[in-house]
Amino acid sequence: MSPDASVAVRPAAPAALREDLRLVASMIEPGSRVLDVGCGDGELLSYLVHHKDVDGRGMELSQSGVNACVRHGLSAIQGDADNDLDAYPSDAFDYAVLSQTLPATRSPRRVVRNLVRIGRFAIVSFPNFGHWRIRLDLALRGRMPMTHLLAAPWYDTPNIHLCTIRDFLALCAEDGVRIERSVTLDRWGRPFRLDPRSALANLLAEQGLFLLSRG
Amino acid sequence: MNLTASSPTRMMLEADRPGFRLNVAEPLALDCGASLGPYTIAYQTYGRLNAARTNAILICHALTGDQYVAEPHPMTGKPGWWDTLAGPGKVLDTDRYFLICVNVLGGCMGSSGPMETNPATGKPWGLQFPVITIADMVRAQREVLDHLGIETLFCVTGGSMGGMQVLQWAASYPERVFAAVPIATAARHSAQNIAFHEVGRQAIMADPNWCGGNYLELGRRPERGLAVARMAAHITYLSEPALHRKFGRNLQNRRAVTYGFDADFQVENYLRHQGISFVERFDANSYLYITRACDYFDLAAEHGGVLANAFRGTRTRFCLISFTSDWLYPTSESRAIVHALNAIAANVSFVEVETDKGHDAFLLEEPEFFATLRGFLDGCAEHRGLA
Numbered sequence: 001m002s003p004d005a006s007v008a009v010r011p012a013a014p015a016a017l018r019e020d021l022r023l024v025a026s027m028i029e030p031g032s033r034v035l036d037v038g039c040g041d042g043e044l045l046s047y048l049v050h051h052k053d054v055d056g057r058g059m060e061l062s063q064s065g066v067n068a069c070v071r072h073g074l075s076a077i078q079g080d081a082d083n084d085l086d087a088y089p090s091d092a093f094d095y096a097v098l099s100q101t102l103p104a105t106r107s108p109r110r111v112v113r114n115l116v117r118i119g120r121f122a123i124v125s126f127p128n129f130g131h132w133r134i135r136l137d138l139a140l141r142g143r144m145p146m147t148h149l150l151a152a153p154w155y156d157t158p159n160i161h162l163c164t165i166r167d168f169l170a171l172c173a174e175d176g177v178r179i180e181r182s183v184t185l186d187r188w189g190r191p192f193r194l195d196p197r198s199a200l201a202n203l204l205a206e207q208g209l210f211l212l213s214r215g
Numbered sequence: 216m217n218l219t220a221s222s223p224t225r226m227m228l229e230a231d232r233p234g235f236r237l238n239v240a241e242p243l244a245l246d247c248g249a250s251l252g253p254y255t256i257a258y259q260t261y262g263r264l265n266a267a268r269t270n271a272i273l274i275c276h277a278l279t280g281d282q283y284v285a286e287p288h289p290m291t292g293k294p295g296w297w298d299t300l301a302g303p304g305k306v307l308d309t310d311r312y313f314l315i316c317v318n319v320l321g322g323c324m325g326s327s328g329p330m331e332t333n334p335a336t337g338k339p340w341g342l343q344f345p346v347i348t349i350a351d352m353v354r355a356q357r358e359v360l361d362h363l364g365i366e367t368l369f370c371v372t373g374g375s376m377g378g379m380q381v382l383q384w385a386a387s388y389p390e391r392v393f394a395a396v397p398i399a400t401a402a403r404h405s406a407q408n409i410a411f412h413e414v415g416r417q418a419i420m421a422d423p424n425w426c427g428g429n430y431l432e433l434g435r436r437p438e439r440g441l442a443v444a445r446m447a448a449h450i451t452y453l454s455e456p457a458l459h460r461k462f463g464r465n466l467q468n469r470r471a472v473t474y475g476f477d478a479d480f481q482v483e484n485y486l487r488h489q490g491i492s493f494v495e496r497f498d499a500n501s502y503l504y505i506t507r508a509c510d511y512f513d514l515a516a517e518h519g520g521v522l523a524n525a526f527r528g529t530r531t532r533f534c535l536i537s538f539t540s541d542w543l544y545p546t547s548e549s550r551a552i553v554h555a556l557n558a559i560a561a562n563v564s565f566v567e568v569e570t571d572k573g574h575d576a577f578l579l580e581e582p583e584f585f586a587t588l589r590g591f592l593d594g595c596a597e598h599r600g601l602a
Contacts, residue, residue, distance in 0.1 A: 070534065072590055075562050077564060077565040078567060084557070087554045
């Protein structure tokens with residue numbers, strides 16, 4: 001795996017691939033087996049299948065997303081992280097990916113445990129609730145924060161279990177989940193050169209991206 | 216009510232039937248313990264088998280279907296039952312794939328079944344024909360593939376009972392199935408499914424012309440019973456919204472109800488028509504045997520009660536498709552299969568298509584269904600190295 005996440009992406013990457021998804025892709029070894037939980041319409045999966053020769057599967061809550069995946073020749077099923085991960089056997093995949101949907105799960109802890117069980121590695125990214133803009137919104141305006149990653153108002157958001165990067169690291173420590181690699185990202189999905197464990201990263205990063213394994 | 220076919224019944228002579236017949240001398244060991252043989256399998260093909268013999272798609276027909284997938288039916292003249300899906304340039308592209316459809320064992324379009332002559336007696340089999348299962352149907356289909364020299368099918372697909380055969384294929388001969396598309400189906404027949412079938416069978420057996428199953432010998436046919444069976448079954452193939460959209464409470468060529476038992480409502484007239492046209496092309500005893508085969512289907516039961524065990528170690532790529540308004544084989548049945556396949560980390564896709572057309576949707580032009588199947592097949596063709 002490349003130590004510098006930003007250079008591992010092959011030049012053939014479609015221009016449309018989101019910056020944070022490029023980073024996820026850079027963590028994945030070519031030819032591996034990947035489960036993308038919350039795969040949307042298959043953007044990441046399609047990239048991995050066509051550029052990294054992975055055996056890719058997708059799981060997606062919205063039926064329209066699933067249908068779009070299958071229409072494009074990707075393997076995908078309708079399902080969600082809370083209910084449909086239990087069925088998979090341990091080590092079924094090399095990587096289980098959960099991109100941006102952890103706060104929307106009912107039991108994030110169980111989901112993370114399942115991800116590192118199903119995959120030899122799990123790749124998890126989520127919006128950092130410790131970001132300064134969010135803290136300011138709450139502290140000064142006294143309103144529930146809304147950012148481009150957390151764009152819905154409080155009454156409409158699917159996110160019910162928000163956490164900071166520090167919260168997430170603490171959960172991993174508690175559950176014996178090993179952090180293999182971590183990247184903090186700015187609002188454009190570009191990596192910061194900050195120690196993800198630092199208070200500064202927890203203040204400046206808009207999202208965290210982690211490569212995890214069972215301890 | 217008058218449920219007799221308007222035209223005299225035509226049971227077609229063999230020579231008039233397009234397609235192929237394979238006579239198998241080696242007896243077939245059936246699940247019921249009996250052995251059947253020699254026996255005959257009728258099948259039809261479309262497109263051309265490539266030199267590497269890797270482009271074959273086996274289409275499994277449903278309860279009342281037959282091998283005439285993509286050509287006018289030789290008895291009714293109606294378009295093939297998957298004519299919208301199969302043909303040159305279509306989703307099941309005959310310019311690209313070699314399509315095979317086998318009339319199921321127990322059927323009445325040329326394969327050995329209760330309507331055919333029992334070689335031991337020289338009379339129609341009737342109820343002397345052994346009870347067959349979905350697995351028996353699949354065993355007979357395997358003979359056709361061996362005969363055609365096809366080692367691995369690119370894909371096996373079919374809806375309803377055809378979907379059961381797809382699942383059975385994937386479970387019995389995983390190494391011979393590259394991709395499997397079970398549509399609007401279940402891994403086991405539910406109590407409700409069995410109950411509806413029993414209504415149909417009882418209707419047939421209650422017809423005085425059924426004569427204990429010996430009607431062919433006696434020159435009679437239980438047309439009323441079979442028509443009622445078809446009418447009852449047909450309701451289960453539709454959805455309430457579809458029936459309402461199509462007919463509502465509209466009256467049939469009259470301004471007011473007649474205070475009698477004539478077909479006042481369009482929906483009655485429609486069902487009677489369904490019943491009458493069905494008896495022209497289908498054999499009542501076949502209907503008994505094939506519904507029974509569905510009832511006995513329970514893939515998990517054959518594998519220690521664990522459905523996942525039926526597919527353990529499989530390398531087949533699966534795509535399950537269900538329809539939102541199908542209450543006969545509801546989405547939950549497909550989802551149970553998906554969960555079983557997930558439990559063994561099999562390669563599976565699953566799409567539920569939004570439609571109000573009920574179970575019958577798998578026979579109709581549903582853009583989302585077609586796009587799904589096309590996308591899945593294209594993806595598989597790429598992996599299989601098919602141009």
